[in-house]
Amino acid sequence: MDEQTRAAAFEERIARCEKIEPGDWMPSEYRRQLLRMMSQHAHSEIVGMLPEGEWITRAPSLKRKLVLLAKVQDEGGHGQYLYDAAESLGATRDEMIEALHTGRAKYANVFNYPAPTWADVGMIGWLVDEAAILNQSMLAKCSYGPYARAMLRICSEETFHKKQGQELVIRLARGTPAQRAMAQEALNRWWWPTLMQFGYPDAESPHTDTLRRWGVKTKTNDELRETFIAGIVPELRLLGLEPPDPELRCDKATGRWHHGPIDFDELKRVVNGDGPCNKRRLGERIKAHEDGAWVREALLAYNARHESPRREFSGAPA
Amino acid sequence: MSDSQGPVWQVFERPAHGHPVRAAGSVHAVDAETALQNAWAVYGRRPTAVALWVVPRSLVLTKSRDEFASLAPAHGNGGGSEQTYCVFCRCGTKIAYEESPSVLAATAEQALARAIEQQAGAQQADDICHAIWVFPAAAIISSESPTAECSFAPQPYKWFRDHKSFPTGALMREIEKEASKSEHA
C-alpha cells in the first residue's frame, strides 16, 4: 500500500471513531503531533504542581491543607499517566524530561505566572482547572488510544479539582474585607493568562483543521474560550468579583460574549522564556531531578546486585 | 533503551472482587517490589481497585489488527514446553484492554496467534478485536498473591478526594437566591 492509500485508510478509521493503537500505521505528522501534545501535557501537570504546591505548608485550615495536598498529588499522577501514554510512541521519560529542562519542550504557559497569595491557589484551581476541563473532555474522545485512556482516567479524577478551587474562592469572596480583596487581586492576575491558555485565535491557528480531521481536536480555540467565559463570568460576578476587562460584556441579542484584546505578544514572550516565573519553575524542576540523581542511581545499583527478594521485617506484628 | 527511572511495568487492576482484570496503565520501577508499590501509589489511591498486577513491559507482546495477518501460524511446535499466557483484548467500541481467556503456548508469538484465533469467532462489530496483548502468567506480580507481604487493602473512601466535599453548586444557588432577594427588596 502506498503512503497516500494508507493515509486515506487511516482517516477513514478515524471517521469511523476507531481508536489508533501504538502498533498501527499512522502518518508521521500524526505521530509527531500526538507525541508533542502528550509530552507537553505531561510537563504541564508536573510544572503545575509547583505554584499550588508552594502553599501546602501554609494552607489556612485542615480541610484546605489535605485537599490541596491531594490535589497536587493528583497532578503528579496525571503527569505520570501522560508520560506513560507518550512513551507508547517511542520517547523515553528521560528524553522527555531532558527536552523540558533544556527548553525544547513547552508546558502550559499559565504556570509561568507567580502565585503570591493564598487566593491565587483558589484562582488557579477554579479558572485554570475549568479551562483544563474544557480541553480535557475534548481529548477524552481523542483518536489515539493511549491518550484517550489516560484522559478518561484524568477526567474522572478531576471533578474535585475545580470545585475545591471554586469553593476556596467562594469562602474568600464571602469573608472579611481582607479576604475579599485578596480574591479580587488574584483574579486580576489570573484572568488574562487563563484566557491565553486556549491558544491563539482560530484565524492564526494553522493546525486546527488537520487536528480536527485526525480526531484530536473537536472544538476550536475560540469556541472553547467562549464556552469558558460564558460559564465563569456570571458566577464570578455573583460573588462580587470582576474580571479585569472593561470591555467584557454579553450581547443580550446573540448570547455571545465579547472581551477585550488578548495580548498575544505577551503570550509569545512568556512562552519563549521571558515570563515572571519561567526560570524559577524550570529551575525547581531541574533541581528536583538533579538532586534525585543519586537516589535513582542507588535503586539501579541495588537492583543489579539483588534479585529483589521480599525480605521479612522481623518484629513486625502479625 | 535505558531509563534512569528503571524499566516500564504494565499495570492491571481488578475493579472489584470477582470482576475481571483490565489494563490500567504503566509505572516505572527498578524492581518488582517497587513496581507493585508504585502501582499502588499511582493507581490505587482511590477506591477504584481491590487488587493490582504488574508485569514487565518487555514481556508483553502487543499487536494490533493491522499486524495480525503478518504473524506466524498458531499451530505447530514452537519448541519447548508450553505455559499459560494471559490474554488482554481491546474489542469493539470499548476503550480499555480487558482480560480474555488465557491460552497455552510455547512462545509469546504462538500465544498471540492462538489468542487471535480465539477472537476470530467474533463477527459482531461490538466484539471485533482491535488489539491484543499476551504475556506469561508466571510474569505477574500480584497484590492478590498469598505470599504477598503486604495486604494492599483497597483504599478506603477519602473525603478530601470526593467532589461532594465541595458543594459549590449548592453554595452558588444560595448566593443567587440572596442576590435576587436583595434585588427585589
Next chain:
Amino acid sequence: MLDPRHRAALDSKLLGLADDEFILGHRNSEWTGHGPILEEDIAFANLALDELGHGILWYRIVAHLRGEDPETYPDKLVYERAAGEFQNVDVVALPHADWAFSMLRQFLFDAYESVHVPTLLASNYRPIAEAATKIKQEEVYHLYHTRAWVQRLGLGTDESRRRLQTALAQLWAPFQQLFAPGADESLLVDAGITPDLRPVHGKWCDAVVPFLESSGLVVPDAGIVPDVRRPANLERMTALIGELQEVSRIAPGAVW
C-alpha cells in the same frame, strides 16, 4: 469519669501523639512536587496525607476530652496555638536535609507505630482503641514501603549509604524522645489507658537495629531514652508554626 490529674495527663499525652503525627506529615508534605522520581513523589504524598489524617484523629479525641466540637476544634488546635504550646518531639520538626533523611525518619516512625499502635488497641479509653484500629492498617503499608526504601538506599551506592548514615547520625538520638514518657504518664499506664513505653522501645530496637545493620548502616548506640519527654526546640517550632499559620493569621477565626 476521669479525675483531674488523669485528665490532664491524658490531654497532654494525646496532644503529643497528635502533634507528632501532624508535624511529621507537615514536613513530609514539603516534598510534593520535588521528589526524586515521579512515582515516589506520589507515594510519599500518600504517606504525608495519612500522617496528617492520623494527627487529626488524635486532635478529635482531645476535643472529645475537652468537651469541644470534634469537627471544628482540631483547626483551633493547629491554627490558634502558639509555637511553644505544641507537644511534638523535636525530631519530627527537623527540616529535611535530603531524601535519605526524610525517608529514614519516616521509616523509624513507621517502625515505632508498628510496635506502638497495637498496644493502643488494648487501651481502656475507648476513643484511643478506636483511633488505633483506624491507624493500624495504614501503618502496615507505610512500613512496607519505607523499609524497602531504607534497604535500597543502604545497599545501593556508596553515596546513598553515606547519606543514609549521615541521616542516621542526625536522627538516632532525637528519635529516642518518642519513647520518653510525659510528666504524669505513669498515671495513664497504671490505669491501662496508654502503654508503658519501655517494652515498646525494646521491641522497636529489636526490630530496627538488626534491620539497619543489615542495610549496611552502623547504629550509633543502643538507643538512650531520656527520663521525660522534652518538647521540640522553640526556635525551630516558631519558624515552622509561623509558616503553617501564615495565611490563617491574616484573618484569625475567619472561614477559609
